[in-house]
Amino acid sequence: MVADANSSNNTAQSAAKAASPRIGDLLIERGLITDEQMALALAHQRDNCPNRLLGKVIMELGFVSPEDLLRTTAGALGVAFVHVTPAMVHSDVVDVLPREFIDENNLLPLWVRDNQLAVAIEDFTNVFMIETIERMSGCSVHVVSATTENIRSVLDPLVNNRSEVGFEDLLNEIRDDQLTVVEKTDEEPDDLENAASGSPVIKLVNQIIHGAICERASDIHLEPNEGVFRVRYRVDGELYEKLQPPFSMVAAVVSRIKIMAGMDIAERRVPQDGGITVMLNKQAVDLRVSTMPTKFGEKAVIRVVDNRGGTTDLGKQGFSAVMLPKIREIISEKNGVILVTGPTGSGKSTTLYGCLAEIVSPKVNVSTIEDPIENNMAGVNQFQVNKKAGFTFAGALRSLLRQDPDVIMVGEVRDGETAQIATQAALTGHLVLSTLHTNDAPSAVTRLINMGVEPYLVAASLRGVLAQRLVRRICPHCKTETEPQPVVRQTLHRMFGDTLPIETFFTGRGCQRCRNTGCVGRIGIYELLVPDGRLLEAISRGAALQELRRISAAGGGYTTLRDDGIDKVKQGIASIDSLLEVVARKDDAGDQVSAPGHGDVWHGATRDGD
Numbered sequence: 353m354v355a356d357a358n359s360s361n362n363t364a365q366s367a368a369k370a371a372s373p374r375i376g377d378l379l380i381e382r383g384l385i386t387d388e389q390m391a392l393a394l395a396h397q398r399d400n401c402p403n404r405l406l407g408k409v410i411m412e413l414g415f416v417s418p419e420d421l422l423r424t425t426a427g428a429l430g431v432a433f434v435h436v437t438p439a440m441v442h443s444d445v446v447d448v449l450p451r452e453f454i455d456e457n458n459l460l461p462l463w464v465r466d467n468q469l470a471v472a473i474e475d476f477t478n479v480f481m482i483e484t485i486e487r488m489s490g491c492s493v494h495v496v497s498a499t500t501e502n503i504r505s506v507l508d509p510l511v512n513n514r515s516e517v518g519f520e521d522l523l524n525e526i527r528d529d530q531l532t533v534v535e536k537t538d539e540e541p542d543d544l545e546n547a548a549s550g551s552p553v554i555k556l557v558n559q560i561i562h563g564a565i566c567e568r569a570s571d572i573h574l575e576p577n578e579g580v581f582r583v584r585y586r587v588d589g590e591l592y593e594k595l596q597p598p599f600s601m602v603a604a605v606v607s608r609i610k611i612m613a614g615m616d617i618a619e620r621r622v623p624q625d626g627g628i629t630v631m632l633n634k635q636a637v638d639l640r641v642s643t644m645p646t647k648f649g650e651k652a653v654i655r656v657v658d659n660r661g662g663t664t665d666l667g668k669q670g671f672s673a674v675m676l677p678k679i680r681e682i683i684s685e686k687n688g689v690i691l692v693t694g695p696t697g698s699g700k701s702t703t704l705y706g707c708l709a710e711i712v713s714p715k716v717n718v719s720t721i722e723d724p725i726e727n728n729m730a731g732v733n734q735f736q737v738n739k740k741a742g743f744t745f746a747g748a749l750r751s752l753l754r755q756d757p758d759v760i761m762v763g764e765v766r767d768g769e770t771a772q773i774a775t776q777a778a779l780t781g782h783l784v785l786s787t788l789h790t791n792d793a794p795s796a797v798t799r800l801i802n803m804g805v806e807p808y809l810v811a812a813s814l815r816g817v818l819a820q821r822l823v824r825r826i827c828p829h830c831k832t833e834t835e836p837q838p839v840v841r842q843t844l845h846r847m848f849g850d851t852l853p854i855e856t857f858f859t860g861r862g863c864q865r866c867r868n869t870g871c872v873g874r875i876g877i878y879e880l881l882v883p884d885g886r887l888l889e890a891i892s893r894g895a896a897l898q899e900l901r902r903i904s905a906a907g908g909g910y911t912t913l914r915d916d917g918i919d920k921v922k923q924g925i926a927s928i929d930s931l932l933e934v935v936a937r938k939d940d941a942g943d944q945v946s947a948p949g950h951g952d953v954w955h956g957a958t959r960d961g962d
Contacts, residue, residue: 374406375405375406375407375410375421375424375425375428376390376393376394376406376407376410378424378425378428379410379416379420379421379424382424384415384416384420384424385410385415385416389410389413389415390410392413392415393406393409393410393413393415394406396409396413397409407421407425418499418500418501419499422474422497422498422499423497425497426476426497429476429477431476431495431496431497432496432497433496433497433498434472434496434497434498435498435502436460436462436472436498436502436503436506437506438506438509440462440463441460441461441462441463441506442462442463442464445461445462445463445464445469448461448464448469448488448489448491448633449461449485449488449489450488450565450566450567450568451566451567452566452567452568452872453488453568454507455507455864455865456865456872456873457473457475457481458473458474458475458500458503458504458829458865459471459472459473459481459485459503460472460473460498460503460506460507461489462496464489464491467490467491467492468491468492468493468494469485469486469489469491469492469493469494470493470494470495470496471485471493471494471495471496472495472496472497472498472502472503473495473496473497473498473503474497474498474499474500474503476495476496476497480668482495488633488635489633490633490634490635508864552601553601553604553605553608554608556597556601556605557605557608557609557612560572560574560583560594561630561639561654562632563585563594564585564594564654564656565630565632565637565656565658567585567587568587568588568658568873569585569586569587569656570586570587570589570655570656570697571585571586571653571654571655571656572584572585572586572652572653572654572656573585573586573591573651573652573653574602574605574606574609574651574652574653574654575651576599576602576646576648576649576650576651577648578648579599580596580599581596581597581598581599581601581602581605582595582596583595583596583597587867588824588825588869588871588872588873588874589697589822589824589874590824590869592867602648602649602650603649603650606643606649606650606652609628609641609643609652609654610624610626610641610643610652612628612641613626613627613628613639613641614626614627615641615643620645620650621645622645623642623643623644623645624642624643625640625641625642625643626640626641627639627640627641627724628641628654637656637657637658638657638658638724638726639654639655639656639657640654640655640657640724641653641654641655642654642655657724657726664702664705664706664708664709664727664729665706665709666679666680666703666706666707666709666710669699669702669703669706669875669876670875670876670877670878670920671876671878672878672911672916672919674911675878675880675911675916678816678880678882678909679707679816679818679880680710682815682816682882683707683710683711683783683785684711685783685815686781686783687778687779687780687781687782687783687813688778688783688784688813688814688815689774689775689778689784689785689786689813689814689815690707690783690784690785690786690815690816690817690818691765691785691786691787691788691796691814691816691817691818692704692785692786692787692788692817692818692819692820693787693788693789693790693791693792693793693795693796693817693818693819693820694787694789694790694819694820694821695789695821696789697822698820698821698822698876699820699821699822699874699876700787700820701726701727701763701787703818703820703876704761704785704786704787705726705727705729707761707785708720708729708732708759708761708785709729711759711783712729712730712731712732713731714731716758716759717733717755717756717757717758717759718731718732718733718757718758718759718761719732719733719734719735719752719755719757719759719760719761720732720733720734720735720760720761720762720763721735721737721745721748721749721752721760721761721762721763722734722735722736722737722761722763723736723737723739723745723763723764724736724737733755735748735752737763745762745763745764745765745766745767745770746767746769746770746773749762749770749773749774749777750773753773753777753780753782757782758782758783759782759783759784759785760774760777760782760783760784760785761784761785761786762774762784762785762786762787763786763787764786764787764788764789765786765787765788765800765803767803768803768804768805771800771803771804771805772803772804772805774786775800775805775809775810775813778813779809779812779813788800790819791819792819792879792901792912792913793817793818793819793879793880793881793904794817794881794897794900794901794904795897796817796819796881797810797814797817797891797897797900798896798897798900800814801894807891807892807893807894808892810891810892811883811888811889811891811892812892814883814888814891815882815883816880816881816882816883817880817881818878818879818880818881819878819879819880819881819913820876820877820878820879820913821876821877821913821917821934821935822874822875822876822877822934823874823875823876823877823917823920823926823930823931823933823934824871824873824874824926824927824930825871825872825873825874825875825925825926826858826859826860826870826871826872826924826925826926826927827860827862827863827865827866827869827870827871827872828872829863829865829866830860830861830862830863830865830866830870831858831859831860831924832858832859832860832861833856833857833858834857834858834859834927835857836857836928836929840928840929840932843932844928847914853918853922854918854921854922854928856924857921857927857928858921858924858927859927859929860872860927870927871927871930875920875925875926877913877916877917877920877926877931877934877935878911878913878916879910879911879912879913879916880910880911881904881910882909884907886903886907887900887903887904887907890903913935914935917931917934917935918931
């Protein structure tokens with residue numbers, strides 16, 4: 353049956369482009385519902401859930417089964433509907449896509465033949481999903497339709513049979529050709545090199561890296577303590593323990609990672625930094641390695657820079673329908689400075705890449721200065737900072753101005769020299785995009801002034817500031833209504849008074865697909881400041897930060913991080929708890945202070961990035 357679906361060339365792309373008949377009429381024609389049931393469903397949709405699809409309404413009212421609804425919809429759009437069985441699934445094909453991606457999107461890879469991947473999926477009209485699958489797998493995709501329950505009944509045993517493994521099984525789980533390391537060669541001491549080159553050590557390190565990439569981890573922590581060696585992943589901003597190898601393997605594992613990163617394994621007394629490139633499913637993933645000595649051995653942290661499933665489309669990064677046109681308007685300027693602010697790991701680089709993707713054109717010279725280059729972009733000249741060679745942000749920016757650029761992206765404004773050169777570049781006809789580490793948008797102004805840029809130059813060059821954070825998405829598979837804790841309600845009353853802006857709160861209760869965390873992935877919340885005349889005047893005379901905040905709020909159209917986050921809580925995208933972890937609150941004096949939080953990389957739907 354699946355082979356027939358493949359030969360029929362019924363892809364999701366063609367399905368999405370086909371004229372969509374009214375699902376209610378199709379169900380009536382097939383005798384699955386009556387005219388009276390159709391009228392009741394339309395009335396219920398109109399009165400209670402106007403934004404919900406009619407087919408979903410009919411199913412939720414119990415007039416039709418999920419299978420009959422899906423079979424009818426698929427048949428109308430020319431997509432084969434199948435009942436998947438384990439015999440249809442080639443077990444090795446499940447590994448073509450990351451496990452977390454498969455679970456999150458409830459799909460099942462079936463087989464690969466002649467570089468064509470067959471996938472069973474319920475949401476077969478999601479063209480963007482199909483494009484992501486093609487990009488991740490490197491194959492053209494043919495879809496068949498199957499119900500969620502059918503997919504899970506086949507997929508869950510496959511996952512469970514592979515998840516409950518001991519340490520010895522873990523070493524044998526990954527195939528030798530599944531993860532390829534692009535090695536850096538240097539002479540190393542024989543004893544450490546021999547220990548780090550042992551087969552169990554190599555397999556363990558490869559499995560740790562492979563597992564982190566598949567689970568969308570942004571960081572890997574390898575931590576020695578007294579008699580304990582633990583490996584932790586940071587996923588969606590939170591750390592969790594993955595495994596505890598024998599403590600005796602600490603030195604060999606860290607040495608293996610240092611060899612891969614081109615670092616000095618003989619030096620274990622000082623911190624070191626390095627980089628690794630691995631090939632997974634024929635696609636490159638960059639890893640940044642940092643080591644530091646501890647009392648019980650070296651600790652290593654590996655940052656995973658994985659853009660295989662990410663997106664540079666601004667329209668998919670969580671901007672509201674009001675904010676997105678404003679951002680597109682300011683990045684269409686011919687000159688000026690545009691800043692993206694936030695803590696490390698709040699998705700700033702992802703946003704900048706999204707802006708560049710909209711600007712890049714054969715008629716525009718777009719250049720970037722980065723440390724490191726996180727995403728290779730076609731049509732963009734990208735330059736890597738090299739501090740050891742004296743190629744700094746400021747030096748690179750100074751040289752780049754002699755390269756006839758139209759648009760310049762500077763990875764980060766780290767010092768006064770870079771800030772002043774960027775400002776001068778903006779005043780001489782260039783559009784400059786960069787990042788700053790500030791808590792909110794108005795703070796970027798005072799930060800530039802503190803760096804030594806004259807206030808009147810800031811006012812003359814600044815086109816806009818976008819502050820952002822990342823909040824965890826509620827898992828759609830276990831999403832449920834909840835009642836906030838009393839302390840949360842007290843915080844909301846302190847922030848908003850007696851009238852709360854949210855009536856219904858949602859959370860994820862935890863399920864297998866989200867590892868019982870209740871969250872899957874993260875989404876951005878944003879604060880966009882576009883200076884008007886009054887604010888520019890205040891900037892030019894060096895007004896204090898609190899005055900800049902008051903003027904921004906009084907100007908209208910200024911949405912704070914907190915406001916944008918509240919909108920996402922209202923929509924049921926994020927929980928109130930995850931929002932309060934990252935947004936600025938107000939203390940008793942009315943001044944904004946930052947809540948503690950940790951930011952990390954965007955898979956993206958978006959993959960979290962700095």
